[in-house]
Amino acid sequence: MLELRNIHKRYSSIPAVEAVSFTARAGEITGYLGANGSGKSTTMKMITGLIEPSSGEILFEGRPIRDDLMAYRQRMGYVPEEPHLYSHLSGMEYLEMVSQLRNMERKTASERIHGLLRLFGLYSDRDVSISCYSKGMRQKVLLSAALMHNPDLILLDEPFSGLDVGSSMILRSLIEELARRGKVVLFSSHELETVERICSHVIILHRGKIVADDSIESLRTLMELPTLEGIFAELAVEQDSAKISREIADLIHA
Amino acid sequence: MRNDWAIRKLQFVVLFRVFWMRVVDLELLSRDADPSRLAQQFGTIFVTISIFFSLPVLLSGGGHLSLSGEWTGEHFFIETTMTIAGLITVLNWDSAFPDRRDVLVLAPLPVRPSTLLLAKISALFAAPALAMIAFNLFIGLAWPLLFISGSGGFFGALRAWPAYWFTIFLGGVFFVFTILTVQGIAANLLPRQLFLRLSALLQAGTLCLLLSVYFLEPSLESPASLTAPQNQRLLAWLPSYWFLGLFHQLNGSMHPALAPLVRRAWTGLALSTLGAGSALLLSYFRMLPKIIEQPDILPGARAVPWSPHLGNSLQGAITLFSLRTLLRSSQHRMILSFYLGIGLAIVIGYSQTRFAGLVPVKGGVSTTFLLASILMMILAVLAIRVVASIPISLPANWIFRVTEVRPAHLYQRAVRFSWLALGVTPILLILFGAFLASYPWPQVLGHLVTMLFLGMLLVELSLYTFQKIPFTCSYLPGKANIHLVFWACLLFFIRLLKDGANFESRMLGRRMSCILMILFLAVVAAGTRWLAKVNMNPAKELEFEEEIPAVIVSLRLN
Numbered sequence: 001m002l003e004l005r006n007i008h009k010r011y012s013s014i015p016a017v018e019a020v021s022f023t024a025r026a027g028e029i030t031g032y033l034g035a036n037g038s039g040k041s042t043t044m045k046m047i048t049g050l051i052e053p054s055s056g057e058i059l060f061e062g063r064p065i066r067d068d069l070m071a072y073r074q075r076m077g078y079v080p081e082e083p084h085l086y087s088h089l090s091g092m093e094y095l096e097m098v099s100q101l102r103n104m105e106r107k108t109a110s111e112r113i114h115g116l117l118r119l120f121g122l123y124s125d126r127d128v129s130i131s132c133y134s135k136g137m138r139q140k141v142l143l144s145a146a147l148m149h150n151p152d153l154i155l156l157d158e159p160f161s162g163l164d165v166g167s168s169m170i171l172r173s174l175i176e177e178l179a180r181r182g183k184v185v186l187f188s189s190h191e192l193e194t195v196e197r198i199c200s201h202v203i204i205l206h207r208g209k210i211v212a213d214d215s216i217e218s219l220r221t222l223m224e225l226p227t228l229e230g231i232f233a234e235l236a237v238e239q240d241s242a243k244i245s246r247e248i249a250d251l252i253h254a
Numbered sequence: 255m256r257n258d259w260a261i262r263k264l265q266f267v268v269l270f271r272v273f274w275m276r277v278v279d280l281e282l283l284s285r286d287a288d289p290s291r292l293a294q295q296f297g298t299i300f301v302t303i304s305i306f307f308s309l310p311v312l313l314s315g316g317g318h319l320s321l322s323g324e325w326t327g328e329h330f331f332i333e334t335t336m337t338i339a340g341l342i343t344v345l346n347w348d349s350a351f352p353d354r355r356d357v358l359v360l361a362p363l364p365v366r367p368s369t370l371l372l373a374k375i376s377a378l379f380a381a382p383a384l385a386m387i388a389f390n391l392f393i394g395l396a397w398p399l400l401f402i403s404g405s406g407g408f409f410g411a412l413r414a415w416p417a418y419w420f421t422i423f424l425g426g427v428f429f430v431f432t433i434l435t436v437q438g439i440a441a442n443l444l445p446r447q448l449f450l451r452l453s454a455l456l457q458a459g460t461l462c463l464l465l466s467v468y469f470l471e472p473s474l475e476s477p478a479s480l481t482a483p484q485n486q487r488l489l490a491w492l493p494s495y496w497f498l499g500l501f502h503q504l505n506g507s508m509h510p511a512l513a514p515l516v517r518r519a520w521t522g523l524a525l526s527t528l529g530a531g532s533a534l535l536l537s538y539f540r541m542l543p544k545i546i547e548q549p550d551i552l553p554g555a556r557a558v559p560w561s562p563h564l565g566n567s568l569q570g571a572i573t574l575f576s577l578r579t580l581l582r583s584s585q586h587r588m589i590l591s592f593y594l595g596i597g598l599a600i601v602i603g604y605s606q607t608r609f610a611g612l613v614p615v616k617g618g619v620s621t622t623f624l625l626a627s628i629l630m631m632i633l634a635v636l637a638i639r640v641v642a643s644i645p646i647s648l649p650a651n652w653i654f655r656v657t658e659v660r661p662a663h664l665y666q667r668a669v670r671f672s673w674l675a676l677g678v679t680p681i682l683l684i685l686f687g688a689f690l691a692s693y694p695w696p697q698v699l700g701h702l703v704t705m706l707f708l709g710m711l712l713v714e715l716s717l718y719t720f721q722k723i724p725f726t727c728s729y730l731p732g733k734a735n736i737h738l739v740f741w742a743c744l745l746f747f748i749r750l751l752k753d754g755a756n757f758e759s760r761m762l763g764r765r766m767s768c769i770l771m772i773l774f775l776a777v778v779a780a781g782t783r784w785l786a787k788v789n790m791n792p793a794k795e796l797e798f799e800e801e802i803p804a805v806i807v808s809l810r811l812n
Contacts, residue, residue, distance in 0.1 A: 019558055048656050070659045078656050084649040086575075088582040093574070100571035101657035127559050129582075145653065 002047065002153055002184050007056035009042055016031045017040045018208045020056070024186050024201075026152075026162045032188040034205035035236050040188050041081050043188050043205070044157045047186065048078045060147075060153060074102065077151035081158045083138040086137055087131035091141050094130060111146070116144040120167070135162030143171070153184045160191055172198055185208040196228040206236040262758040265369050266376075266432045266777070273349065273377035278799075293384075299387035307331075308392035311400060325475045328401055328501055329394055331418075332425050333494035337468045339382040339426030344464065345588065351537045357545045362630060369539050375534065375660055386426045394419055401505060410506070410715040415552050417504035424523060425497040431526035433460060438533020456582035458591050465592070467492070469599030481511040489515065496522060525697065556721050565671050568664060572674035572723060579646050579677065586641050586725070593637035594630075600748070601626040613733055619693050619701060621761055625755035627685050629702070631678070631709050631749075639716040641667075642724035651798055662721060662796050663787075665746045668718055669724060678709030700768040706760060707775035714782035718789065723795040727801060 001251055004089040009017040017039040024030040034040045045051045049069050058065050065072045071093065086094060092113065099109035117123045120140040139162045146154065149159050156175070160168050176198055179185050189195055195202065196216060204212040212219060212235055216228055343350075352360075352374065360370060397420040404409035440456055441449050469493055474485055480495070489495050499515030503507050507517075564570040580586055645651070658665075682702060689698045761771040 050652060050655055070661070074658055074659050076656070080652060082649065084652060086647050086650045086653075087573075088646065089578060090559075092559065093561075093578065097571050097575055098653060098657060100567040101654065101659070103659060104568055106567070163352065 001061060001100045002186065003059040003062075004043070004047070005057045005059065007043070008054045009039070009046060009051070010054045015127065015208055018203045019044070019163060020205070020208075020210055020212065022203050022213050024184050026182050026184050027179055028201055029175060029187055029199045032186055032197035032203055032205070033190075033192070033195060033204035033232060033236070038205045038236065039208040040205055041157055044081075044155055044186075044188060045079075047155055048076065049073060056076075057141060060199060074149070075152045076155065077146035077149065077153070078138075078155045079142045079157060079159045081161075082160070083135060083142055085130050085138055085141060087128065087133075090127045090129055091117065091127040091133065091137070094141060095144055095148065098149060102149050104149055110140055112148045113144070116148060120170075121145060128188075136167060139163055140167065147178075151183070154178060154186070155186045156185065156189075158189055159187070169193075192228045192232055202228070204235050206233060211235045260365065262369050262491050264371050265365050267368060269365070270376050270380075273374055274380055276414045285555060290620060295547040296675060297384065297388045300385055301391055304389055307657060308396040311396035312392075325498055325502075325807050326473070327397060328418075329475045329494060331390070331397060332422055332467045332497050333468065333471075334388050335389055335422040336429045336494055336497065337426040337464055340429035340433060341461070342385050343430045344457060345379075346378060347453070348584070350374075350434060351441060351534075351698055352542060352545070357542055361542075371534060371538050372559075373668040376700075378434075381425055382430055386422060388420055390419070394422070400678065401501075401507070402723050412471045414505055417501055417506075420504055420654050421497055421501040421628050423520075424500065425494070427527050428497070428519075428523050429464075431530035433524075435526055435529030435533050436460065438530065438537060442533065442536045442540060446541075454587065456585060457584060461588060461591055462595050462783035463598050465595040467596075470785045471597070477509055477511045480509075480515070484512075488519065490492065493522060514629065527729065545752060547772070564670070564675065568660060569668040569671040570670040572665070572673050576642070576672045576676055576724050580641070582645050586646065589641045589644065590637050593640070597630050597633035601629060619689070619759060621752075621759045623689070624701065624758050625703055625751055626752060627681070628708065628751050628758075630684075631705055632683050632712060632751075634677045634681050635673065635709060635712040635716055638673050639720070642720070643727065644725070644729055645727060646725045648726075651723075652728050654796075655724055655798060657707050658796060662789060665723060665796055666721065666786075666790065669720065669722075670713055672714045672724065673716065678706065678713065681709065682706060696765070697762045698764050700772070701758070703772050704762075704775060705767075707772060711775065711779040711782055714779060714786055716781075716787050727800055 004023075005021050007017055007020040019040070020043060022030075030040065031045070032040055041050070046053050047065075049065060049072065052066075060072055060075070086097075089097065091207070095113045095116070096109070099106075099113060106113075114123070119125050120143070122137060122140055122144075125133070125137065130141065133141070139159070143159065146156075154175075159171060159175075163171060172194060175185055175187065187195070187199060199216065201215050202212065202219070203210055212231070216231075219228075219231050220226065223231050223234060225234060287462065340569050352370070356370075394415070398414040399411060401418065402414045437453075437456065440452065470496070472488070474480055474495065475498070476488065479485055480489065488512075496515045496519035499512035500519040503516045561574070562570075564573045580590060681765070682705060685705060686698070686702060689701065761767040
């Protein structure tokens with residue numbers, strides 16, 4: 001179980017995340033939603049240990065992650081929002097490097113890397129430099145790197161970005177399968193339809209604060225709205241989208 | 255409504271700024287870094303060198319210095335300025351012609367190709383021009399006083415200054431244009447994919463050529479040498495002498511021996527201008543459409559699958575990552591070749607000059623070879639240290655952060671292993687091959703063990719302040735100046751190294767002395783390692799972001 005307790009993050013006194021508390025349970029897929037700049041990726045980075053919260057505590061299985069960050073990192077897999085990879089390496093070389101950095105046993109690592117490359121359809125391009133990969137191929141490398149050590153906590157920040165329809169379907173089923181096998185999955189995305197379909201529980205962030213934390217079913221009932229998009233628009237979208245679009249058209253027309 | 259000229263001027267200024275900033279890869283820099291500081295740092299180095307070279311003239315008032323009828327001074331400054339211009343152009347290699355990013359960003363905008371071309375050329379020339387001016391800031395004021403022609407006087411001085419500045423400018427332009435021509439020919443004749451692959455090799459080759467010519471070209475500055483028939487073929491290939499002739503023509507101190515060189519200078523300048531102009535025009539009218547037509551996903555450049563077992567998994571990961579970065583990143587390869595190229599050129603030049611005064615010890619190892627091996631070992635480790643602090647794909651370093659599952663001291667051990675494998679071992683292997691055939695094996699063994707401990711000592715010294723993974727930490731210009739100190743004191747170091755080589759040669763001749771020397775080096779290396787271990791903060795995590803150290807200045811009020 002992953003638990004965030006009253007997390008704050010400030011950048012030069014500007015608050016990015018304020019009083020964020022939630023729990024993501026094993027076997028569940030927790031959706032983490034918010035508009036651009038709402039503090040989603042900052043929270044994700046704090047959960048990975050990349051940045052430290054200004055205050056508050058992050059616990060994994062009841063222990064603060066900072067108590068033994070190295071042991072925690074061994075059990076975590078992370079797909080970042082941007083597909084930043086070492087593009088001078090090939091897909092195979094990158095995954096081998098990650099397995100070595102994670103101190104995986106060589107034989108196990110080799111079997112898993114070959115398997116993942118084959119299953120993600122990258123095997124024929126395994127020795128090609130990542131600089132020649134499409135966005136979707138890069139995303140598959142990131143997913144392979146995040147999953148190859150069989151982590152207990154999986155953090156996915158926009159994992160569907162750049163994937164084609166077929167790969168998206170595979171990933172969707174994969175996330176569900178991983179949750180069924182007892183993993184803690186925290187999943188951030190702007191694709192509300194996908195979130196609605198696979199997440200059992202959603203957290204909606206607005207301007208760094210949690211505005212909703214419940215199951216989708218309860219939110220629908222509570223807010224008397226039929227879709228997650230409607231709920232999200234009600235809670236996290238301040239602007240009148242029709243009005244803004246009219247204003248943009250007027251501005252460029254003037 | 256602005257008129258067309260004003261719009262083009264504004265576009266030119268905006269584009270010039272964009273292209274000029276490309277000289278520094280901003281993505282590499284730390285968030286605290288000031289990109290202009292890097293330029294200032296380079297400028298300061300050149301100005302300092304300029305002051306240093308001007309001191310003899312300034313201190314003597316110019317009057318007491320005589321140039322002994324040879325043109326060594328003129329030639330040295332012209333040649334050095336040309337080489338600086340050439341080196342800066344080589345370092346800006348990738349920004350010479352428009353790339354895919356330029357095309358994709360600028361093509362949809364209403365910018366004329368001619369404005370784009372003009373901004374690109376101006377930005378391209380700005381860096382070498384500034385370097386040439388900085389280097390000659392004091393030299394160009396002081397030294398022309400000594401270059402005044404015989405009929406001299408005040409009017410002679412009035413002529414010598416513009417003649418000098420005009421010559422160094424034309425010399426620099428010649429090198430810049432020639433390099434652009436070579437690059438342009440390759441870009442236009444070769445298929446685009448092949449050019450992109452060969453471009454890095456061509457760049458490294460041009461750099462080596464510039465350095466080799468600078469350090470190895472013979473001294474032919476006297477009229478006798480310039481007119482000697484056996485030197486004519488060589489002079490035809492040495493542009494610095496052509497511009498020496500041009501300087502004398504402009505200065506009014508023309509010697510008949512220089513006439514063919516002057517002709518070559520003007521012809522060379524005309525041809526290089528024509529070549530560069532054609533290459534640039536062709537690149538804009540022929541290459542731009544090719545770049546636009548290029549598919550988004552390129553057919554793969556295949557890496558050779560090679561994953562050897564190197565130490566433990568962390569040592570293997572860091573060593574292979576470092577090796578692949580050095581082999582595949584043109585920026586890192588260039589810096590490495592710069593250090594090794596200069597080292598090699600000094601070694602070759604030193605072993606050829608009589609000035610070195612090093613003769614092989616009878617029955618022992620030649621001190622020249624000993625000097626060469628010590629210098630190459632120092633440069634190899636120094637180059638690895640310098641190049642390792644320059645990151646590659648900085649935003650991608652998150653993977654090292656999220657996989658940091660071991661204590662920091664294990665990472666330092668792995669970095670030590672990688673530097674010994676990539677910096678020290680290749681030099682030892684080269685030395686082994688070069689020495690074994692020429693010298694008795696006990697002395698070869700003694701020297702190799704000495705070099706091994708020297709390499710280990712240098713690695714320990716380099717690691718002293720390096721609590722990071724090579725190529726993954728942002729770069730803060732001006733923080734580590736070890737390499738600048740090294741280059742500034744190079745002549746002094748060579749003198750020291752010569753004494754060191756003589757000392758080692760004597761030690762290698764006696765078994766007991768040799769063992770003692772090796773033991774001493776081993777103890778020093780072990781001591782430095784112990785110091786580095788003590789210095790390292792075990793609680794500290796690896797550094798991924800260079801930060802300006804917080805300095806608190808005490809006002810001493812209490």
